[in-house]
Amino acid sequence: MATQNNSIPVILNKKRTFIIKEKISKQDLVEKLVNAICDDLPEIDRNDVLAAVLKREQGISTTLDTGLSIPHARIEDLNAFEAAVAVLPNGISDEYGLKIKVMFLFLSPTGQNYFSQHLKLLASLAEKFKASFITELASCADEEEVLGKISF
Amino acid sequence: MDKENTIRMQNNPFKAKGIIVITTAMLTFITFWKAAAVVLCDFGSSAFYAGGIAMRAFGPAFPWYILAVMLFSGLLLMMYIEACSLFTRGGIFPVVNAGLGENAAKAATAAILFDFVLTGPISSITAGQYLVGLINSTLEIFKIHFTLAPNGFSMVFALAVTLYFWYQNIKGIEDSSEKSEKIIRFSIVICVVLFVWAIITILQRGTLTLPPFRPQLNKESIGWAVNMPFLEKIGCIGVLMALGHSVLALSGLETLAQVYREIEYPKIKNLKKAAWIVFIFAFVFTGGLTFIAAIIIPPDLIASRYSDNLLSGLAMQLWGPNVLKLIMQAAVVIAGVVMLSGAVNTSIIGANGIMNRVAEDGILTDWFRKIHKTHGTTYNIINMICLLQIAVIILSRGDTYLIGEAYAFGVLWSFVLEMSSIVILRFKNREQKREFMMPFNIKFDHYYIPIGGILITLAVIALALINLITKKTATIAGISFAVFIFLLFHISEKLNAKKANVIFEEGHREKLNKTEVNNLDKAIEGLEGSKRLVVAVKDPDNLYHLEHILQGIGSDDTDVIVLYAKPIDNWSVGKTTGSKKTDENELFTNIILIAEKYGHPVLPLIINSNEPSYALTQVAQAAKAQEIIMGVSGTYGANDQLERLVMAWGALNQGKENKSSITARILWEGREVSYKF
Numbered sequence: 001m002a003t004q005n006n007s008i009p010v011i012l013n014k015k016r017t018f019i020i021k022e023k024i025s026k027q028d029l030v031e032k033l034v035n036a037i038c039d040d041l042p043e044i045d046r047n048d049v050l051a052a053v054l055k056r057e058q059g060i061s062t063t064l065d066t067g068l069s070i071p072h073a074r075i076e077d078l079n080a081f082e083a084a085v086a087v088l089p090n091g092i093s094d095e096y097g098l099k100i101k102v103m104f105l106f107l108s109p110t111g112q113n114y115f116s117q118h119l120k121l122l123a124s125l126a127e128k129f130k131a132s133f134i135t136e137l138a139s140c141a142d143e144e145e146v147l148g149k150i151s152f
Numbered sequence: 153m154d155k156e157n158t159i160r161m162q163n164n165p166f167k168a169k170g171i172i173v174i175t176t177a178m179l180t181f182i183t184f185w186k187a188a189a190v191v192l193c194d195f196g197s198s199a200f201y202a203g204g205i206a207m208r209a210f211g212p213a214f215p216w217y218i219l220a221v222m223l224f225s226g227l228l229l230m231m232y233i234e235a236c237s238l239f240t241r242g243g244i245f246p247v248v249n250a251g252l253g254e255n256a257a258k259a260a261t262a263a264i265l266f267d268f269v270l271t272g273p274i275s276s277i278t279a280g281q282y283l284v285g286l287i288n289s290t291l292e293i294f295k296i297h298f299t300l301a302p303n304g305f306s307m308v309f310a311l312a313v314t315l316y317f318w319y320q321n322i323k324g325i326e327d328s329s330e331k332s333e334k335i336i337r338f339s340i341v342i343c344v345v346l347f348v349w350a351i352i353t354i355l356q357r358g359t360l361t362l363p364p365f366r367p368q369l370n371k372e373s374i375g376w377a378v379n380m381p382f383l384e385k386i387g388c389i390g391v392l393m394a395l396g397h398s399v400l401a402l403s404g405l406e407t408l409a410q411v412y413r414e415i416e417y418p419k420i421k422n423l424k425k426a427a428w429i430v431f432i433f434a435f436v437f438t439g440g441l442t443f444i445a446a447i448i449i450p451p452d453l454i455a456s457r458y459s460d461n462l463l464s465g466l467a468m469q470l471w472g473p474n475v476l477k478l479i480m481q482a483a484v485v486i487a488g489v490v491m492l493s494g495a496v497n498t499s500i501i502g503a504n505g506i507m508n509r510v511a512e513d514g515i516l517t518d519w520f521r522k523i524h525k526t527h528g529t530t531y532n533i534i535n536m537i538c539l540l541q542i543a544v545i546i547l548s549r550g551d552t553y554l555i556g557e558a559y560a561f562g563v564l565w566s567f568v569l570e571m572s573s574i575v576i577l578r579f580k581n582r583e584q585k586r587e588f589m590m591p592f593n594i595k596f597d598h599y600y601i602p603i604g605g606i607l608i609t610l611a612v613i614a615l616a617l618i619n620l621i622t623k624k625t626a627t628i629a630g631i632s633f634a635v636f637i638f639l640l641f642h643i644s645e646k647l648n649a650k651k652a653n654v655i656f657e658e659g660h661r662e663k664l665n666k667t668e669v670n671n672l673d674k675a676i677e678g679l680e681g682s683k684r685l686v687v688a689v690k691d692p693d694n695l696y697h698l699e700h701i702l703q704g705i706g707s708d709d710t711d712v713i714v715l716y717a718k719p720i721d722n723w724s725v726g727k728t729t730g731s732k733k734t735d736e737n738e739l740f741t742n743i744i745l746i747a748e749k750y751g752h753p754v755l756p757l758i759i760n761s762n763e764p765s766y767a768l769t770q771v772a773q774a775a776k777a778q779e780i781i782m783g784v785s786g787t788y789g790a791n792d793q794l795e796r797l798v799m800a801w802g803a804l805n806q807g808k809e810n811k812s813s814i815t816a817r818i819l820w821e822g823r824e825v826s827y828k829f
Contacts, residue, residue, distance in 0.1 A: 059792040064803045065766075072795075096762075115791075119798045119827050126802030 009080065010106065010121065012150065015039065016084035017143040026094055030054065030071050033084035033105040041082065049075055049107065063094045067101035068129040070122060078109040081121060087146050089138040101134045171675050172666045174740055174756035181416035181751045182329045188429035189332035190411050193494035194271065194502070195404030195430060196339070199438035200488045201278040202401035203445060204459035205556035209397035211368035215446040217398040222439035225402055227608050228567065229427040230590050232405065235574050236412040237420055237587040240749045243409050244570050245509045251573025251580065260569035261510055262637035264406055266630055267562030268503035271403055272541040273548060274555040275495035276313040280306025281460040281552060282488040286481055289464070293474055302460065303550030310545045317497045318538040321504065324529045335490045336433070342487045343437050346466060349480065350444045353471040363446045367394035375622040389618070396619040400559040401438055406566065407498055410505050417705065417751035420587040441466065460552050463488065503537045504530060515645045528665045557623060561630030564616040571609040578602045664740055666758070672774035675757055681711035684777040688768050689716050692738040695746060697783040697819035702750040712754045714743055715771050717764035765800035772814055773804060784820040791825070793818055798829055
């Protein structure tokens with residue numbers, strides 16, 4: 001399923017949506033979401049993708065004060081924005097001690113034209129995932145409900 | 153913002169905590185017209201006393217020499233422009249320091265300080281003389297047989313004026329250029345009226361006798377030269393001596409270099425315009441009015457009655473009814489009193505500025521740079537200058553001529569050292585970019601040999617040497633004062649040696665006054681421009697982006713907010729382990745120097761925040777800025793920086809009905825990444 005996020009088409013589906021209540025490290029969570037995306041994209045090397053996302057995570061933080069974390073990477077050979085999301089009702093801590101309650105991981109195509117859309121997506125996600133929205137997601141009964149709320 | 157997000161922002165770990173505005177530095181800039189007015193309030197004020205003093209020194213030929221000196225000021229102004237193009241914080245110290253070395257720079261500073269210490273008293277006493285002249289004229293016209301003692305009254309008046317400006321300077325004068333502008337506008341009106349009326353008077357008289365050209369030097373005015381008969385064989389020696397006695401009219405030119413740092417962009421272009429205004433005004437006002445006065449007032453009357461208030465004498469000798477002449481005299485006195493009082497103020501500001509500049513180089517101990525707890529001014533320096541000025545006033549007992557005799561030493565020797573330095577720097581700092589060069593140069597190899605500059609330097613050296621012989625009071629007082637100040641610098645530097653070494657190694661640090669405000673609206677309330685830019689700063693050595701932006705701003709309508717997001721508890725999002733801790737003073741000193749260099753005001757802010765992008769976004773949104781400008785991070789690169797910024801922008805846009813848009817620019821040498829969102 002493709003969801004429109006501020007006019008940017010982002011591919012997100014039920015298989016890439018998770019509610020995780022058990023303890024999990026940030027790195028394992030990132031890996032889980034990368035795998036979920038890569039399962040649909042056999043032409044992409046998942047190790048390369050994971051390395052790219054983790055490398056970006058070593059840069060400036062992608063976690064916001066609202067509890068939203070947006071790991072991301074720009075990947076060659078992609079021609080659409082691919083995403084996976086995890087809702088963490090109990091939260092996990094990032095390296096700065098901030099609580100992550102939702103992780104929205106996305107991959108974007110490389111190329112200068114896509115970069116402005118990449119930035120736009122980051123801005124619109126940061127704007128859309130208000131604290132109340134994150135609380136709402138945390139109370140969702142299943143992944144389908146989460147997806148329904150995110151797909152707007 | 154909706155209620156939920158208001159609550160979120162109140163408890164936000166990234167929320168800006170503590171907003172500090174840097175207020176110490178003079179970061180507003182003035183127009184060329186205002187800059188010219190500031191200079192003229194000092195330089196132009198000599199019109200009120202130079203002629204009278206010169207008349208007492210060498211007789212009725214004085215107007216020719218005052219006029220010649222005013223013409224010469226045009227050449228000196230050009231030399232000053234070249235000096236300013238080399239050093240934004242012009243002033244005499246850095247120029248001579250670079251050209252002739254530190255000892256010469258100390259001597260030059262001592263000389264110019266001597267000038268400032270005398271400018272205050274001569275100006276305030278002259279103002280008193282004009283005022284008492286008016287009071288006595290009024291009493292005479294109304295046949296009241298009572299006269300005030302001119303010198304006694306002038307001394308008391310001078311003390312009152314000096315104390316007034318001492319207090320004003322301790323409090324810190326916010327922007328005196330506005331007042332200077334009004335004073336000069338009023339003086340121009342008086343000047344025009346005097347000229348027109350003087351022409352009518354000459355036409356009415358039907359005869360015009362020009363003053364003689366040959367100076368009548370007396371025993372007093374040739375000083376020690378009385379014992380040097382061989383000097384008589386030098387043809388033009390009398391002319392040189394007369395010029396030496398007229399050179400006091402040049403006092404105040406240094407103010408141009410002092411005011412340069414305050415001039416708005418484009419600085420050198422505006423400095424040239426200011427210099428033209430200064431030159432024309434001084435030539436017409438000081439030179440022209442002195443000349444007209446010499447034509448209208450009989451020489452014996454000048455000598456007996458108007459040597460201390462020449463322009464009042466001009467007003468009273470015009471053709472017309474006494475009442476009108478008295479009104480004219482009153483107008484001249486008002487112009488004189490305000491302009492001369494302005495010169496007192498400028499002398500205190502100038503001396504304070506020079507001493508501060510010397511202190512920046514670690515030559516003065518911290519005692520001198522102590523900042524007043526309430527007013528933020530360097531009160532110890534101001535106290536010292538004003539005490540010296542008060543001592544001069546009391547010692548002179550209100551006699552302008554006595555101070556006039558001591559005058560000119562500082563002016564001339566500071567010129568000698570500064571002009572020599574400018575010439576030497578043509579060879580020493582050949583590569584340094586000059587936006588202006590004194591004309592008359594011969595290009596040889598890679599050098600521009602400053603023929604014009606050399607001739608001017610030789611001229612001032614000749615005048616300084618001749619004055620050394622003829623002006624005994626100036627030589628004795630000047631050398632004594634210069635030695636005293638030189639020793640003060642020397643001893644202070646020794647006491648400050650450790651600190652001076654640190655200053656030498658670290659570079660100069662501006663003393664910063666920080667004012668904490670409650671919210672961002674308060675911090676930016678003074679901004680008036682229609683375009684606003686927020687420039688993020690962190691690394692004192694990475695300010696290319698700020699320099700690039702300031703260089704490119706062509707209008708006055710753009711406000712530049714410079715923001716440093718200071719990490720709380722030494723951590724912040726995006727800060728790598730082992731990141732260099734920012735030296736705030738070094739950072740803002742460099743910012744101030746860049747702002748001064750380009751003549752564009754900036755609003756420097758410090759925000760305590762763990763998240764620089766949040767702080768930047770909060771400021772940009774509060775200021776409704778059109779652009780955010782950042783330097784590139786050496787650790788993360790431009791793309792990561794942009795990503796974090798747009799995330800912060802999005803997060804802070806939550807719940808807002810009117811969403812603003814902005815362009816983010818990341819600049820580094822020759823490259824730029826930008827994004828409008």
